[in-house]
Amino acid sequence: MPVYRRGYQRYAGPVTAHRHRMLAFPRHAWKRLMEQRLVVLVMLASFFWPLLCAVFVYLSNRADLLQGFDKAFVAFLEVKGRFFLIFMNVQSAAAVILAALAGPGLVAPDLTNNALPLYLSRPVSRFDYVLGRWLVLAALLSPVTWIPGLLLFAIQSGMAGWGWFAANWRLGAGVLLGFAAWILLVSLVALAGSALVRWRIIAGALVLAFFFVLAGAAQIIRQILRTEWSVLMDPGGAMYRIWSSLLGVEAPEGPGALACGLALIAMALLLAWVLERRLRPVEVVS
């Protein structure tokens, strides 16, 4: 009997647990990513700044080494909210570059090669697909964002003692929450870029451009129209204000953390909408 005459029936046998099906995406993608030299190189380079910060924490807690130094210098070495804010700022740039490298390869090839119907014909929903892809990026970005951040917080707590931890636990929570929000946003940008532009290179450039060009455009509006509210269209600037609020650091003039949070939620919804529009398991061939 010719193949096209065969009637197909939906598979009715036993299936693995939903969680296992969804985790198949990150399991395979993660392995593929780690085979890319560039990704590994950038990831290794991203550990440089946390290492420097760890040295800073060590120095700031060695009072015997700081004897004889100027009071202003000793105050500069103090580990407080601003220290974590600078740390987060630098690592957030590393996260964007990593996402620009790794993100486009997650969705674009599936769209280019019409592989989406193959995935979605299995007992996996579109949400599972996106969540699976998002988990790949979250797992990739975590070692350069909140994990070293919490390690630094733990080192500082260990060296400064329980009193410091009790007084500053908010910093650790701020680092975790702040980076979680950043990972969510960066991953969404990378996935939406990858779904929007099927060329991996252009999608990577789009991720970089999203952050850098929007920051530049916000600066232009701020300078020309003399308004600080333009920061709402700058994802990095808006997130900086949220981090400042989480870490208890004085934020620059302009909209507060709530307004910035709402702007970022709007951006995330827009990106989710792009994903929803582009990730369809059907294609109309004209």
Add this chain to the structure above:
Amino acid sequence: MTPLRLRQALTLAWLEARRAFLSRRSFWVYLLALFPAFVFFMHGISVKIQRDRLSSRGVISAALMDSVRESETEAAVIARLGKPVNDFAFDRRAKQDRALVRRVNYFDGSRILVLTFANGVLESKRVRTLVNLEEDRAVFAMVFQNFYLRLAVFFGCLGIFVNLFRGKMMDKTLHFWLLAPMRREVLLGGKYLAGLLAASLIFGLGALLSFRLMLWEKPPAELALFWQQHGPAHAFAYTAAAVLACVGYGSVFLATGLLLRNPIIPAAVLLLWEGANPFLPSMLQKLSVIYYVQALCPVAPPPDPNMPAIMQFLFSPANPPSRLLAVTGLLLVTALVLWLAARAVRKIEINYSTD
């Protein structure tokens, strides 16, 4: 170069340039190039609306505006200056003190006087210029150097020039060009010319349009004086700087697209390098495109006052080269990069399965 090769390069440039100008993919390049012009246009409209609104509520003379002195009473000032264009009163409570504050504005056609009275006595006086040519020129310089050159031209050239070779590889159409009976160097030259034509026209005209819109709604006398003294020279300098940036970045991105399978990493490194330029040691600052292009700009932008203290400490822009040196230096670097790209293009072989 023989006339035949020149003709071949020009034909190729014309074919590719048409694609670069009209393709749907290059739509975002226009957005990047015209965005500052759009914001300057919006600023012009906002100034016009504000001026019309204030003028309709009454204009006082400049001498009357300057006559207001500290600690004058509210009644005396209003009796002399007349009905304000804006009037706003509120209760101010700070710790033990409580004061009835009244804030009034007056307009003399170009300046806005903001007077704050507390309990009927003048507390503060502030004069704000509605349109200030000098201030707007400084803003334009900042926008042009910090956004237009470093981001818009950068990403625009990345999109246009990387697409010339890498884009064709991804489209699986580069072999058509490689099979054409022409030298590879001619192919490279033609494609570079096409990209340069598109980028220069889009970003050169974008810079010119932004400059013109920056001058919109300025006082006519001040504007006429500016056009007599510096206007044309500044307009030319900004356009030339944008074109020169396209020459420099274009060559780098053409070579990157040719030599590397993924040009994102070099692009990201170059973006950070060019962005961090004023913070680098002066020797290293000279190893960038922006250093030479900025030398052509007629106005140096003031440093951002919101810059963190540590950044202000590290901010040390090197002395700019002379204009002649800047142009010659950049053209020489471009020639070197194109020569390297020409050597690479001679050996290029296509294997679409790996690309």
